[in-house]
Amino acid sequence: MKLMTGKLGQAYLYDYRTFHRGMPNRSADPRPLLMLVFCRAWFRDPNLEPVGSGLRLAKKDRARLPARARELFVALALLLAALPSRAETVRILSHNLWGRDKADCAERYKALAAHVLAASPPYDVVALLEDWKVPANISACDPSHLTKAIEAGGTFAGKTRSIRHLPRATDALQIAGGVSIFTRHEIVDAYENRFVNSTDFPLSGFALARVRLASGAEIDVWNAHLEAGSDGCSDDCRWEQATDFGSEVQIMSTPAKGKTGNPVLIMGDLNTGGPMSKAEKPPFAGNGGYGNVMEALESPRDLWLELGAGDGFTYDCSTNKATGGCKYRERIDYMLLPEGRRTLDPKSKNVLVPKKIEVVRWKTPKGDPVSDHYGLDATFELVPRPDAKPGAKAAPKK
Numbered sequence: 001m002k003l004m005t006g007k008l009g010q011a012y013l014y015d016y017r018t019f020h021r022g023m024p025n026r027s028a029d030p031r032p033l034l035m036l037v038f039c040r041a042w043f044r045d046p047n048l049e050p051v052g053s054g055l056r057l058a059k060k061d062r063a064r065l066p067a068r069a070r071e072l073f074v075a076l077a078l079l080l081a082a083l084p085s086r087a088e089t090v091r092i093l094s095h096n097l098w099g100r101d102k103a104d105c106a107e108r109y110k111a112l113a114a115h116v117l118a119a120s121p122p123y124d125v126v127a128l129l130e131d132w133k134v135p136a137n138i139s140a141c142d143p144s145h146l147t148k149a150i151e152a153g154g155t156f157a158g159k160t161r162s163i164r165h166l167p168r169a170t171d172a173l174q175i176a177g178g179v180s181i182f183t184r185h186e187i188v189d190a191y192e193n194r195f196v197n198s199t200d201f202p203l204s205g206f207a208l209a210r211v212r213l214a215s216g217a218e219i220d221v222w223n224a225h226l227e228a229g230s231d232g233c234s235d236d237c238r239w240e241q242a243t244d245f246g247s248e249v250q251i252m253s254t255p256a257k258g259k260t261g262n263p264v265l266i267m268g269d270l271n272t273g274g275p276m277s278k279a280e281k282p283p284f285a286g287n288g289g290y291g292n293v294m295e296a297l298e299s300p301r302d303l304w305l306e307l308g309a310g311d312g313f314t315y316d317c318s319t320n321k322a323t324g325g326c327k328y329r330e331r332i333d334y335m336l337l338p339e340g341r342r343t344l345d346p347k348s349k350n351v352l353v354p355k356k357i358e359v360v361r362w363k364t365p366k367g368d369p370v371s372d373h374y375g376l377d378a379t380f381e382l383v384p385r386p387d388a389k390p391g392a393k394a395a396p397k398k
Contacts, residue, residue, distance in 0.1 A: 016039065087382060088215045088217065089121065089381055090219070090352065091123050092126075092377075092378050092380065093119075093123050093377050094223070094267040094333060096130050097128055097146070098130055098370075098371040098373060099132045100141065101139050104364070105142060107365075108368070109146035110149045111363070111365065112146070112149075115360070115370070116150060124183060125181065126150070127223040128179075129179060130269075132177065133169075133175075156182040160188075161182060162181065163181050163190045165178070166179040166192035167179070167207075177225075178225060179192065179268075181209040183221075185211050185213050186212045187209045191207065191208040191248075195244075204225045204226060204227045204241075205224075206223060208252055217382055222249055224267070224268040224269075225271075228287055235287070235289035238270070239289060242297060246298065249264065249297075263352040264338050265336075265337060265380075266334070270293055270332060271286075272290050273285045273287055273288065273330045273331065274286075274304070276331050277308075286331070287332070297336065300338040301336065301354075304335070304376075306354065307357045313331050314375075314376065315373055316329045333373060333376055349385055350385060351382070354378060358377050361374050
């Protein structure tokens with residue numbers, strides 16, 4: 001331990017993560033201390049409450065400051081307002097968990113959580129599917145393994161940082177859906193609904209999490225799980241589900257007249273085989289109906305095709321032994337941007353600009369896949385809308 005002393009007005013520069021403390025004030029006079037912390041935009045300390053960006057000083061506190069100090073705060077506020085708007089980086093993961101009741105459930109879930117927590121820069125949003133909650137875990141994995149593991153680091157812990165097991169159970173068996181969303185920020189609003197399948201269990205559905213990022217700007221994150229052919233859902237069935245889903249997005253994410261909304265991101269397992277490259281033509285591997293689903297969602301930007309995600313598939317039952325063994329690969333997991341479309345245009349002040357998307361093929365310490373699906377890892381920048389009217393308020397500055 002080293003005692004840091006100095007003259008009046010001196011400052012010290014040190015690594016914020018260093019253990020530090022102040023010494024007692026043995027005088028009769030107040031001893032104010034100004035501490036400024038500089039860090040990467042994505043860095044968060046799980047031991048502290050989230051700190052908003054910008055300059056905030058209550059009127060009563062400002063009135064207590066000496067006149068010279070008040071002038072300095074005014075000058076600093078003007079300086080911050082004059083700085084050019086900076087893009088905010090947003091990293092998002094979409095992953096189907098493969099929530100079947102298997103002996104390796106706990107191991108798979110803990111491994112997936114370990115990969116999430118080890119990510120650098122960290123994920124802002126983690127959207128999961130097949131995170132079912134079933135009484136006595138009959139035919140389904142115990143979801144508490146994942147929740148405890150992913151919240152263990154503190155980054156994703158807290159009542160406003162997750163929505164889980166949606167759609168909620170409404171039947172006598174109390175079977176809850178498998179849609180979950182975790183974030184290291186704050187969920188300020190949420191919505192969910194279900195697709196009724198042949199067994200009338202809410203296993204498939206969708207959820208909206210309205211996430212307030214570190215800058216104060218918000219994004220609408222939609223996580224959906226359409227039904228597959230094995231669920232008794234045909235191409236026409238998925239067309240109907242996608243149409244209903246698109247209507248819900250329109251209602252919830254399109255602002256009222258004269259208002260502005262949030263950037264919208266749609267993702268999840270649509271159980272529809274899509275093109276694995278721009279050159280591929282139909283028919284595509286897997287369940288049919290890609291064109292119908294895209295039409296139902298008003299032809300959103302398919303980020304896979306726009307940016308290229310590498311190997312071109314998210315479900316591989318030729319080499320991934322978790323799938324049960326078959327001979328084909330397909331792309332059934334998606335990230336879509338409806339920005340600028342007709343009824344799904346949120347008229348937001350900011351837009352999500354996709355920068356990168358790639359497939360993650362995580363494994364357990366034993367070398368087994370964490371799921372029968374592979375995940376999608378995407379990085380965006382949140383920037384002011386290029387066509388925003390002069391004088392329109394841009395994204396809050398960092």
